[in-house]
Amino acid sequence: MTRAFNFMSIAALAMLAVSAERDAIGAEPATGAAQVQRGRYLVQITGCNDCHTAGYAQSGGKLPEKDWLTGDSIGWNGPWGTTYAINLRLFIKDMTAAQWLAVARTTTGRPPMPSPALQAMTDADLLSIYHFIRTLGPAGQPAPDYVPPGGQPVTPVVRFPN
Template identity: 60%
Template sequence: MKNRMNSHAALTAHLLRRVARTSAVLTVLLSSALAGAQTGSSQKANKDEIQRGRYLVMIAGCNDCHTPGYAAKNGEVDEKLWLTGDALGWSGPWGTTYAVNLRLLMADMSKQQWVKHARTMTPRPPMPWFNVRPMTDADLKAIYAYTRSLGRGGDPAPAFVPPGTKPGGPVVQFPG
């Protein structure tokens, strides 16, 4: 009888250990599955935000100035070159300005810094900052997400050339 009780106790202990191990394995598997589902949904949200940013960059005309050759090539420029700035100058009474490399600019900013920058910047012409400021935070964050998704690329744009100084490269001349 005592052997049967010992056998029963040993079997019970063995079964309890198996249940505990199985529970631990199931907990890990379920936690991983839930984390994967959450990551998947956040990845989808991030992908959607990036796609929205791409769309906004296209319709807002950001590429027109910030992508080399974009307008001259009717928009047929490899996306790898998008938003890398341009050496084509914009010259007028203010001097000569160049479209900044947005990819390098945003690479060194947090999302919140970008939103603040977009809301407060007053660059020289022809940058239409007055069209950027009314964008929603969601729009600005989407543009940021898209631009950051492209990675760093290109070189910094040439520096501002003050009025009365001849720029070193080609320019679009504004009247005045």
């Protein structure tokens, strides 16, 4: 009995320590470990990191999670102008779950953002992704601004045929 109680006290203290650490970096506590894990899994299998995390694809997916989804300064240049995969950690920082769903449902993100993939996801999957990114917390700098067709990007770009 005493033993079980001690164990529970230790577990409670550990949880307090974890939440204090999260508060310190400005992240939110997980709304449910399973939901966050599902979000992590979806982000991995749908390739969000390939564009939204600098160096992720080149590293063979070996970058630590703390660097995930902080955006990239490599431009994607084509007839649509030059786009940059935004910093999703900052993008989502002040968004409610409802706002995130509305953005994902109506997004017309230009190429090569796979907007139709986001639009086709279920609410449950989109919310899992939301909670996973919120658990990571805000980090990094905003990606460069979109450059309209004819403009001169000042960063390296991947060129699509015009």
